[in-house]
Amino acid sequence: MTKKQRRTFNAEFKLQVVQMIRQQGLSVGDVCRDMKLGETAVRRWLAQADEEAAGRPGIGKPLTAEQQRIRQLEAENKQLRGDVDILKKAFGLLCPRASMSYQFVEQLHEKAVPVGRLCRVLGVSRSGYYGARQRAKFAPKACLVSAQLKTEFAASGRVYGSRRLGAVLRAQGLRIGRHRVRRLMRENKLRALWRRKFVHTTDSTHALPVSANVLARRFNPSGPNQAWVSDITYIRTRSGWLYLAVVLDLYARKVVGWAMAPTMHAELVCAALQLAIAQRQPAPGLIVHSDRGSQYASGLHQALLARHGLVGSMSRKGNCWDNAVMERFFLSLKTERVWQRDYANHAEAMTDIANYIVGFYNSVRLHSKLGNLPPNAFEQQSAIKQPIAVSEKT
Incomplete structure (x- = not known):
């Protein structure tokens, strides 16, 4: 087993990462995941930059136990406020139709809550719930699929077409083909945004030396950093x-x-x-x-x-x-x-x-080139498979 090489970074790179977070509004977690950096190190760079900006080089004095407790309480309070906001938004999105109430009963009943109690609280009849449950076994779930399709389309920034939307829905457990996705997109008037504009940015009329085309359209290397x-x-x-x-x-x-x-x-x-x-x-x-x-x-x-x-x-x-x-x-x-x-x-x-x-x-x-995976997930998956392939050869 090879020892993992320790990465070293110069002051210029650390400053670039700090400016990326401070000036461009990126979160520490997103930057660390994207650049494969340690979150502790990045936060230390941020603290050092703050100390230097305040005229105090290095990291400040450690927090007292009381200050640490106050910060912990503040973080818990912030998390609770965020959870309450999520619940408020969720209740605002609930549809008053009986079919949605039946789905709510179904979900909570799986967690050992009695059906009669759930129907009483939600104001629906038990016979109506069991009738809807029986019909759901045979009736297509077009309404739910359409709602989920609209949600995923909006989450993509209204840019996903039928191929990517189909891949997202199948990853969530739905059995749906591309042609059905296209039909539902037409019925719900979902159309991916597409517009093209061009401005000339390449100036090749110069006397500077030009390199040969070494890549030669070999766009699929066998590993990263090739x-x-x-x-x-x-x-x-x-x-x-x-x-x-x-x-x-x-x-x-x-x-x-x-x-x-x-x-x-x-x-x-x-x-x-x-x-x-x-x-x-x-x-x-x-x-x-x-x-x-x-x-x-x-x-x-x-x-x-x-x-x-x-x-x-x-x-x-x-x-x-x-x-x-x-x-x-x-x-x-x-x-x-x-x-x-x-x-x-x-x-x-x-x-x-x-x-x-x-x-x-x-x-x-x-x-689509990565098997409908994001680049970060594809690299992580490849990093897991690589040691396995090496061990098989040995």
Whole structure:
């Protein structure tokens, strides 16, 4: 059994993580799960940053027993208030129809609560409950499926089509095919949002050196940190354009690095790549593919690749298919999030896009290429299977 290598992080990476949480509004748990960091370490970095901002370097004095008890009570009180809010919302969503009351009786009866008592409290008859229970064995549950379909469609941000909605419902135990999902979507007027806009972001008319197409459209590597793709896109805000640079690991289609700025200079793509390198710490020989833009051909970006032993790769001139996976991610980002928003300024756009990447795309969004798993879940599943495959060979 190989000993797990201890990861080390420099001060610049720690500051990036602190700024991601403080400025972009991400939660500590989401950032830790996405970047595979220890929550204790990240909270220590936050405390150190707060102490330094207050002019007191290092972590402050430990809390007294009384202060710890007060904080514990405050946390419990906050949790209780949250639970009460959830119950209030749940009761507000309850439908007064008798069929919903019968379902409530069914659920509580499974927990050893007498049917007669439940019917009396809810104001329904026992004969009506048993009649509905008998009919439910033969009648289709179209109403419930439609309600569940609407819920999952709304939870996806109104972006899931029939394939992904069908996968979500089947994962919840429903036996439903894609054609039935399509029919229910038509009946309930559920249509995935789709809109396309384009702005030119690649300037390949330069005299800088261009790398060969080393990736050659091999978009399915056998493991993580073997091939990354990267590109720049634009985000429209009322305060002007915001440019987003992204680095994506082809193995799990996971976003491993990103950066945003009002200009698309070489520093933008270098910041995204530096975040990916600090987070993943890849071995030399990793392929980093991009288009022929001047940012990626710049000396700054090429020096960063050489410093870490990474292999540069660029698409052929005028051939967008050589970087198709990255283009597909940008299309998903815009149809599922950006084009549904009207950002007032750069800060609002940066917060929302960071939440999409960390809180939805990497951790929740189903990916058909990954067997309808999110990138984080796919990587975790692959990490479990890998030791098993090694032991079988030995």
